Amino acid sequence: MKDAMTKLWHSRLGHMSAKNMEVLAKEGFLPLGEVGKLDFCESCVLGKSHKQSFPKAKHTTTRILEYVHSDLWGSPSTPASLAGNKYFISFIDDYSKKVWTYFLRTKDEAFMMFKEWKETVENHTEKKIKCLRTDNGLEFCNHLFDELCQSSGIKRHRTCTYTPQQNGVSERMNRTIMDKVRSMLAETGLGQEFWAEATSTAVYLINRTPNSTIGFQLPEERWTGQKPDLSNLKRFGCTAYVHVVQEKTSPRTIKGVFVGYPFGVKGYRVWIPEEGKCTTSRNVVFREEEVYKDTLIDTPNAPTSSNVQSTQTTSSDENTSQGGDSSSQGGDNYIPSSEPSSSSSSSDSDDSDDEGLSFGEEDESEVIADIENYLLARDRTRRENIRPPSRYEDADFVGYALQAAADIETEMKIPRWSSLMKNHTWDLIDKPDGARVVGSKWLYTIKSGIPGVELKRFKCRLVAQGFSQTEGVDYNEIFSPVVKHVSIRIMLSAVVNRDYELEQMDVKTAFLHGDLEERILMKQPEGFIKKGDENKVCLLRKSLYGLKQSPRQWNLKFDSFMKESGFIRRSYDSCVYMRNLNKENAVYLLLYVDDMLIASGCKAEVRLVKDTLSQKFEMKDLGPASRILGMDIIRDRKKGILSLSQETYIEKVLKAFGMSDAKSTITPLATHFKLKSLGKA
Known part of the structure; x- marks a missing residue:
């Protein structure tokens, strides 16, 4: 009771x-x-219920390599290093607390780095790894790792799921490393692409820093049994002058930034901003009171770290790594280290010592002065990748315009400007006093085209700056319908089941066909203002791109024409049009702004609809439908199969978020989600 x-x-x-x-x-x-x-x-x-507290871990290792901790740091969104790496894998010897790091482009390189590190340290020490502690990441939990550890007699210790505390040595070391990296980059002003160089240097210094867990001994000393020489240490990111061989009257050094200690070379690693690449040399003079960001203040036109391309490498960027001390310096591989150069900043000025960079180029002032070497734009090698300019005066505007002009001449034949004139888009009038004028702007883009149908092309478009419009004055109704996705799916299903013809068309400059109901004044387009007409403005007649009511006016124009042509607009979807419903030559048309899908069992009827549309609007016949709304349409009429693919769209999304190199998985779902059948839910 x-x-x-x-x-x-x-x-x-x-x-x-x-x-x-x-x-x-x-x-x-x-x-x-x-x-x-x-x-x-x-x-x-x-x-x-809550998680149990973790007691302080105790390891009673008595020799090196008896117990090794490992972890992988990084993510697909990590800024790429100079060599394109986004990850690093660390190995920590429990007895000496010495750290090794290897840089990786992708996670699947972790096994090869472990295998390389294992062979190196075992060969150097003549001892074997006894036990390996890792988390449950797939880079560690796979058959390659299991087979290697089993054949080598290495015992595996893994953490419980979502319990990183059990791998606390590696996790805490990663935090220590990245704390140093962020501090060094903040102090020097170097960009995030230098994180690998900073990490390599941080690891090198950690191995020469007293560690409280081993009685404030130095990990490098405990590992090798010898005291390391610290006289060669220099301030990360400081100004460094590298000895070079140039012309007799040219300077004997080139200015750079110290970024680390290369493995296997008695020298220093220096980044040359003017060249956008790194070099290794022993003939270096350091100015430690000045760091990289100080030089930017003195020389505002100096190249910034953002100018560095991850693909730029030199003979000195030889995948060098500071085993344990510093890792591959932004390279792809990493080898355990020995002591780097103990020689300090010796600037051997002896002319016979030609070690370092060798340049056969003239001084910049001499190159500019030599007018005979100057090339006109027409004579230069045509650039393959041209970034669309953001505005009319952009630096890339000339290159874009030349490329666009070539495309117009060879493919389009008709300049974009003629579309504006042909449709009588505006009248040029004197600007009324106190009149409200909408701005205008040129937009530039590169259209990817449709594989097998339409090539990539350069495109420019004049738009009105509709954000300055006022409701009730410059516009009223703005809603414009588009075809529903479910209607597209029903149409595609009917095409397959009834073996219909499926064609696609596109309206050129669709919005220019809409008639404006409001009086709107717009500034003249840049680059087309004639002398004497500077004070005139454009009185818009047609619905120019950018105006808030343009989509609606185009839709009203198209709907009126379709009804005149005998089509019926369906009540359940305002952008689905039908004709001859009860006949064999029934035809269906779906409209999404300016993209059209036309389906019919009669090919002649499809041809008739195309001709009718082309007589009224300026159309582009894209032939059999192959892409709509970013979806690729793949059809096999013999087998009666039609499939949709969004591979191109997915690739664009992955590229935009820096995940192009991410590994695929069968079920893109977090492991902690527990799926249940509907009957048990």
């Missing part, structure tokens, strides 16, 4: 602990006879 009352009071008091109930009973708040020992309460376990 007492146990039952204790449990009842426990429930009444919101599952109070037994100790607090005893206090209430002693103070007289509860009857003493009704409060006793509390039995197991399942509700408390379900509601109050």
